[in-house]
Amino acid sequence: MKYITLFIIIFVLWLLMTYNLETPNLIVGAVVALITSLVFGKGFLQDSKKFFQPQRYFWIIVYLFIFIWECIKANFDVAYRVLSPSMPIKPGIVKVKTTLKTDIGKTFLANSITMTPGTITVDIIDDEFYVHWIYVSSKDPKEYTNKILGRFEKYLKRIFE
Amino acid sequence: MIINLLLYVLIGLSFCCFFRVVFGPSIADRMVAIDIFGILVVGICGLLVLITGRLFLIDIAIAWIILSFIGTITLAKYLTGEKLDE
Amino acid sequence: MSDTISLIFIIIGVVFDLFGCIGLIRLPDVYNRLQSATKSVTLGTCSILFGLFIKYGFSAIGMKALIAIPLLFFASTVAAHALIRGSYKFGIKLWDKTVIDDYKDVQK
Numbered sequence: 001m002k003y004i005t006l007f008i009i010i011f012v013l014w015l016l017m018t019y020n021l022e023t024p025n026l027i028v029g030a031v032v033a034l035i036t037s038l039v040f041g042k043g044f045l046q047d048s049k050k051f052f053q054p055q056r057y058f059w060i061i062v063y064l065f066i067f068i069w070e071c072i073k074a075n076f077d078v079a080y081r082v083l084s085p086s087m088p089i090k091p092g093i094v095k096v097k098t099t100l101k102t103d104i105g106k107t108f109l110a111n112s113i114t115m116t117p118g119t120i121t122v123d124i125i126d127d128e129f130y131v132h133w134i135y136v137s138s139k140d141p142k143e144y145t146n147k148i149l150g151r152f153e154k155y156l157k158r159i160f161e
Numbered sequence: 162m163i164i165n166l167l168l169y170v171l172i173g174l175s176f177c178c179f180f181r182v183v184f185g186p187s188i189a190d191r192m193v194a195i196d197i198f199g200i201l202v203v204g205i206c207g208l209l210v211l212i213t214g215r216l217f218l219i220d221i222a223i224a225w226i227i228l229s230f231i232g233t234i235t236l237a238k239y240l241t242g243e244k245l246d247e
Numbered sequence: 248m249s250d251t252i253s254l255i256f257i258i259i260g261v262v263f264d265l266f267g268c269i270g271l272i273r274l275p276d277v278y279n280r281l282q283s284a285t286k287s288v289t290l291g292t293c294s295i296l297f298g299l300f301i302k303y304g305f306s307a308i309g310m311k312a313l314i315a316i317p318l319l320f321f322a323s324t325v326a327a328h329a330l331i332r333g334s335y336k337f338g339i340k341l342w343d344k345t346v347i348d349d350y351k352d353v354q355k
Contacts, residue, residue, distance in 0.1 A: 016314060019307035075263055075290050078283045082270040091279055092347035114324045115289070120282050122331050122350055130350045132331060134282050139347065163254070167261045174268040181271055189277045189334035196326055197271060197284045203319060204264060204292040207299050208257070210308070219299070219311045226315060230322035233330065240333030 003041040005051050007033050056159050063155040070116045070151065077117040081134065092136040093122060096129045096145045098153065105160035112152045119148055168208045175201050192236050199229030249301055256298030263291030276342040277334050285327040292319060 014029035015021075050056060081089055100106055110121040110129065118134040131148060138144055178201065181194035206222035209215075238245055270283025296312045296319070303309035341348060 013314070016310050019310050071286075071290055074286050075266070078270060078287050079263075079266040082266055082273060082283055087274070089274070089279060091276075091342060091345050093341075093345075093350045094347060095349040110328065111321065111324045114327060115286060115320075118282065120278075120285070120331060121328055122335060123353075125353060130353075132278050132282070134279060136346045164257070167257060170261055171264065174264055177268040177272055187277065187334075187339055189330070189337065189339050190280065192330055192334075193277060193281050193284060194271065196323075196330060197267070197288050200288050200292050200319070200323055201264065203315070204260065204295045207292075207295045207312070210299060211257075211302065216308050219308050219315070222296075223311065223315050223318065226319050226322050230326055233326040237326070237329035237333035240330075241336040 001049075002044045003037050006041050006044050007037040010036055050160070059155055059158045063152075063159060066151065066155065067112060067115070070112075074115060074117040081118075088135065090135050091133065093130055093132050094136065094141075094144055094148075096131055096141075096148055098127050098129060098149060100127075100153065100156060100161065102160050105156050108160070109149070109152060109156055112156075113148060116148075116151070164208060164211055168205065168212065171201060171205050171208065175205075189240065192233070192240070195236075196229065196233045199225065199233070202229075249304070253298040253302035256301060257295050260291040260294030260298065263287045263294065267291060277339055278331060278341065281327055281331055285323055289320065289323045 010033040011029055014033060018025055018029070081087065098106065098109060100109060106124060106127075110124060113119050113121050113129065113131060120132045122130040122132050124130075129149075133144075133148075136144075138147075175198055178194045178198040182191050182198075185191045185194060202225055203222045206218050206225065210218045235245070264287065267284045267287030270287065271280050274280045274283055293316050296315050299312040300309045303312070335350065336354075
């Protein structure tokens with residue numbers, strides 16, 4: 001099952017990259033996708049049934065818009081901190097707990113944290129994220145967990161779990 | 162031409178990265194600068210596609226992304242002091 | 248029309264790159280530099296590639312530019328994560344005015 005999913009993903013990617021639909025191109029793409037999925041299929045996602053549930057794609061689109069908005073906010077935040085003469089930074093490494101279970105969900109959450117305003121993931125140990133924060137605004141664990149993770153966690157739970 | 166001007170800006174930014182590579186106080190600063198330089202080169206390739214009209218440069222950009230990623234991961238592994246196959 | 252929109256995206260991208268490199272020069276320690284540089288430069292370059300996609304539309308080169316965006320995004324975030332973890336394990340000190348450091352406890 002997971003071999004077939006990986007094969008479909010690689011084949012679609014090949015078609016998008018080469019962007020022509022002639023027969024030799026299709027054959028070469030199919031052979032390359034077959035070899036790649038046979039070699040690397042073992043380490044792919046465990047339950048690939050999730051790829052065929054359409055409501056997840058809807059949440060991916062919603063998540064994408066939220067994420068792009070956060071990215072743009074992050075950049076203006078960085079520009080403000082870099083350009084202002086007094087440099088308002090107060091860095092620190094904080095520990096936050098997540099409720100996500102799957103590995104891929106944690107990966108996406110870590111990448112999202114890296115791209116949002118003022119935070120970057122240092123390490124993941126089980127379900128604890130160590131996050132470097134450029135402006136530590138509160139020392140209460142509940143408050144900063146909500147501030148760092150709250151925007152993404154509920155959408156990621158709908159997409160990956 | 163405004164795109165040529167933007168290209169000169171990006172090349173100037175690459176020299177900012179070289180400033181960090183040469184004068185960085187620690188080894189990690191140099192690696193960060195090399196990583197950022199790799200991403201800037203992708204932007205330069207994108208602008209060169211617009212200026213020269215040669216379409217293969219976007220392939221070079223994609224290849225550069227992957228090579229820069231592998232190089233940075235290797236250097237970071239070297240920093241942690243772990244073996245490369247852990 | 249599409250030329251103008253793509254030019255606007257490219258100008259925005261170059262301006263974000265500029266902010267990122269100013270941060271690389273100006274901020275005090277490696278962790279803060281990585282913060283500013285990886286966010287701004289990644290989004291700036293993604294914006295340049297998106298401008299390229301708008302200019303060429305749904306052709307071979309436009310699709311390649313569009314595929315390069317998520318690739319660049321994942322590559323740069325994972326590289327930043329590896330670099331910051333590596334520089335912590337290497338023993339580079341945090342900045343003097345750092346407020347809190349929870350990660351110290353899990354190092355053996």
